[in-house]
Amino acid sequence: MSLGRCSKVVTRELHCKRQESRIHTTSLSPVGVTIKVPKQTDFVDAGVRLICQGRTHCDPDQDSNMTHWEQDIIPEYLHHTYWWAYLHPQAVRFWERQWLVNLILWGNFNALREEALRHVQDHFLNGESGTKNILQIACVYGNLSEHLVSKILLNRNNKQQSTSDSKYNYHIVDIAPIQLKNTFEKLAYRIERLNPKTLTVNKNDYNRSSVDILLDQQNSSQLSFETGSMDCVLLFFLLHEQPLDVRVKTLNEAIRVMKDELIIVDYHQPVHRLNPWKYFMKQVLTRLEPFAMDLWNHDISQWIDPHYRSQVHIAEKKLYFDGLYQKVVIRKIEQKDTSDHSTA
Numbered sequence: 001m002s003l004g005r006c007s008k009v010v011t012r013e014l015h016c017k018r019q020e021s022r023i024h025t026t027s028l029s030p031v032g033v034t035i036k037v038p039k040q041t042d043f044v045d046a047g048v049r050l051i052c053q054g055r056t057h058c059d060p061d062q063d064s065n066m067t068h069w070e071q072d073i074i075p076e077y078l079h080h081t082y083w084w085a086y087l088h089p090q091a092v093r094f095w096e097r098q099w100l101v102n103l104i105l106w107g108n109f110n111a112l113r114e115e116a117l118r119h120v121q122d123h124f125l126n127g128e129s130g131t132k133n134i135l136q137i138a139c140v141y142g143n144l145s146e147h148l149v150s151k152i153l154l155n156r157n158n159k160q161q162s163t164s165d166s167k168y169n170y171h172i173v174d175i176a177p178i179q180l181k182n183t184f185e186k187l188a189y190r191i192e193r194l195n196p197k198t199l200t201v202n203k204n205d206y207n208r209s210s211v212d213i214l215l216d217q218q219n220s221s222q223l224s225f226e227t228g229s230m231d232c233v234l235l236f237f238l239l240h241e242q243p244l245d246v247r248v249k250t251l252n253e254a255i256r257v258m259k260d261e262l263i264i265v266d267y268h269q270p271v272h273r274l275n276p277w278k279y280f281m282k283q284v285l286t287r288l289e290p291f292a293m294d295l296w297n298h299d300i301s302q303w304i305d306p307h308y309r310s311q312v313h314i315a316e317k318k319l320y321f322d323g324l325y326q327k328v329v330i331r332k333i334e335q336k337d338t339s340d341h342s343t344a
């Protein structure tokens with residue numbers, strides 16, 4: 001090993017150590033500078049490709065067949081407030097349970113998932129063939145992504161779909177490498193089980209759509225997608241976890257990149273004064289999720305940038321579980337629609 005290379009390695013080790021200690025001083029989040037996953041995994045029989053994207057490295061020591069996601073761009077509020085939920089390896093192992101995420105939402109996970117996916121599905125059914133882009137901003141514990149993929153691929157979920165040559169790009173972005181890796185592993189496992197060769201699904205259940213699932217490390221407050229490039233965008237329980245400045249940027253970035261529709265599912269203040277959940281959840285959220293009260297006290301539309309106000313409208317706002325949860329659909333004004341709407 002030449003002296004130059006040796007000093008480069010030593011420098012990188014020092015850099016890693018510095019980063020490890022920096023992360024350790026602020027939280028109990030995982031150590032290490034990058035998390036690696038394969039760049040691409042193909043499930044040919046299921047018509048699915050799992051593609052992991054990341055910043056390109058010119059470092060010859062990095063394995064070019066693997067995507068490297070970096071720890072050091074995780075924002076401070078995540079380290080500080082949510083290390084126990086999203087960053088610590090034990091946290092991922094603990095929380096990634098369907099029954100548990102359902103319990104946290106008081107048994108409403110499936111209903112809220114279906115409400116969100118119903119809108120996404122409308123975009124599958126609008127009759128036009130060609131490529132559709134769907135963006136999910138932030139990974140979600142539980143089976144949301146898996147259901148979205150199966151709704152695209154399986155006729156039994158999607159009876160009206162007859163378009164034979166539809167191609168779907170399902171983008172999932174998150175800032176935390178460990179969450180992206182978890183989503184990659186979860187989807188790889190599930191898609192393997194959706195594969196007609198290996199399992200329970202009859203070949204006739206499949207339509208002829210194909211899906212590229214693209215996982216990428218991005219900050220929701222500064223997305224790299226082009227303006228108007230996503231047919232629909234999904235924000236599932238993300239906004240209540242972000243401090244105001246990040247939340248405002250996330251919402252407006254979601255509006256910027258959407259072509260048709262943005263679907264938001266999140267907390268909301270219960271409607272009835274005597275609702276027992278109201279007082280219990282207020283205590284829980286105030287202690288564990290310090291930014292969540294903003295979603296109780298403010299209407300999401302007030303965070304829409306004045307620049308976008310004339311371009312979008314609130315096409316739908318629906319409350320669930322006596323108002324503890326809300327679904328808000330924000331739509332581009334140019335689009336013709338028959339549902340009731342009020343200007344944002």
Ligand SMILES: C[S@@+](CC[C@H](N)C(=O)[O-])C[C@H]1O[C@@H](n2cnc3c(N)ncnc32)[C@H](O)[C@@H]1O
Pocket residue numbers: 075078086101137138139140141142173174175176179218219220221236237238241242246
């Ligand atoms: C979607 S939210 C919560 C969803 C829901 N509570 C669940 O059961 O998973 C959690 C995700 O948001 C991600 N996240 C938080 N801030 C982010 C940001 N600024 N950019 C991208 N992802 C972010 C976290 O890394 C985490 O994976």
